[in-house]
Amino acid sequence: DTGVSQDPRHKITKRGQNVTFRCDPISEHNRLYWYRQTLGQGPEFLTYFQNEAQLEKSRLLSDRFSAERPKGSFSTLEIQRTEQGDSAMYLCASSLSNSGSLRASTDTQYFGPGTRLTVL
Amino acid sequence: AQSVTQPDIHITVSEGASLELRCNYSYGATPYLFWYVQSPGQGLQLLLKYFSGDTLVQGIKGFEAEFKRSQSSFNLRKPSVHWSDAAEYFCAVGAGGATNKLIFGTGTLLAVQP
Numbered sequence: 001d002t003g004v005s006q007d008p009r010h011k012i013t014k015r016g017q018n019v020t021f022r023c024d025p026i027s028e029h030n031r032l033y034w035y036r037q038t039l040g041q042g043p044e045f046l047t048y049f050q051n052e053a054q055l056e057k058s059r060l061l062s063d064r065f066s067a068e069r070p071k072g073s074f075s076t077l078e079i080q081r082t083e084q085g086d087s088a089m090y091l092c093a094s095s096l097s098n099s100g101s102l103r104a105s106t107d108t109q110y111f112g113p114g115t116r117l118t119v120l
Numbered sequence: 121a122q123s124v125t126q127p128d129i130h131i132t133v134s135e136g137a138s139l140e141l142r143c144n145y146s147y148g149a150t151p152y153l154f155w156y157v158q159s160p161g162q163g164l165q166l167l168l169k170y171f172s173g174d175t176l177v178q179g180i181k182g183f184e185a186e187f188k189r190s191q192s193s194f195n196l197r198k199p200s201v202h203w204s205d206a207a208e209y210f211c212a213v214g215a216g217g218a219t220n221k222l223i224f225g226t227g228t229l230l231a232v233q234p
Contacts, residue, residue, distance in 0.1 A: 004163075033221065042124075042210050042224030043164070056219045091163055093222075109222060111156070111164040 002026075004112035006092050012118045013082055020078045021115045025094030032075050033109060034067055036060065037089040046090075049075060050097070082119045089114045122147045124211050126225035133201050134233045141196040141228050143211030152214035153194040154222065155185055159207045167209075170194065181205070206232045 005024045013019050025032050030051050035043035046065070047057045051072040061067075064082075069075040079086055091114045095107035123146045133139055145151055152171050156164040168179025175187040185196045194211060208229045212222040 006163075035222075040226070042212070042226050043222070044224070045215075045221040048219050048221060056221070093164075107220065108154075108166060108169060110166065113163040116161070 004092055004094050004110055006090075006112040006115050008115055009113060010116050010118075012120065014120050015082060015084060017082055018078065018080045019082060019117065020076055021090055021092075021117075023075045023077070023092030023094075023112060025073070025075070025092070026096075026110060029094035029096050029110075030072070031095045031097050031107065031109075032069055033093040033095075034075070034077055035091040035093065037091055037114070038087075043091050046077075079117075082117075084119050087117055087119045089116050122151075122213055122215050122223050124213050124223055124225035126209075126211055126228050128228045129226070130229045130231070132231040132233060135203050136200050139196075139198045139201045139205070139230070141209050141211075141230070143194045143196065143225060144192050145194060145211075145213045146192065147213055147216075149216065151194075152216070152220070153185075153187060154212040154214070155179065155183070155194075155196050156210045156212060156224075157181075157207050158210065158227075164210065167196070201230075201232055203232045203234065206230055 007022045032049045034046040037043040049069040064080045067077045093109040093111045095109045125144045154169045155167040167183050168177050170177045170187045208227045210227045211225045214220045
């Protein structure tokens with residue numbers, strides 16, 4: 001168990017550019033979450049995958065954001081036409097659902113180190 | 121809607137002193153509660169969690185938390201703080217439902233004086 005990994009750890013980009021982040025969850029974890037954390041705030045939920053299906057998206061996730069988990073393993077988060085307001089830490093978490101279904105479960109989310117995005 | 125309040129933005133304690141970080145939640149049913157710790161520039165590490173049963177929960181690094189339904193609180197405690205405990209601490213509640221996304225408080229930044 002190597003934990004959740006994220007790449008890159010830091011990204012500096014100019015406004016208007018596209019960026020893509022990758023998250024590798026703990027192996028065999030079927031749930032994957034993306035959160036965004038701005039300075040001085042707690043993480044805020046962005047989106048969630050159960051295996052390869054994206055089942056929920058926050059209103060924070062504008063049309064410029066897209067996330068995928070094509071084979072139910074790693075996930076990517078792409079931001080198109082970045083804006084200065086996108087500057088934040090993007091955190092990925094994974095968990096193993098213990099409910100065996102889409103019902104509420106008591107699974108625990110394990111977080112990666114995050115990708116810090118700075119938009120100039 | 122579910123929410124979490126951490127009233128203390130910043131706390132300073134002396135090394136060896138006891139610690140209590142406050143967390144209040146708003147949730148209609150029995151909550152799933154978590155405490156995470158974040159060191160500078162790092163992700164979140166789980167300290168402990170409460171789902172049901174014994175309301176006093178033991179976690180890693182000598183931390184414990186007590187769930188008090190009557191006060192809607194889940195305060196984090198440690199009897200003797202070490203300099204390495206300096207970090208930011210986040211309380212979170214599971215939103216329930218199929219997603220069980222986490223709703224976080226704004227965090228409490230802990231400084232430890234020698």
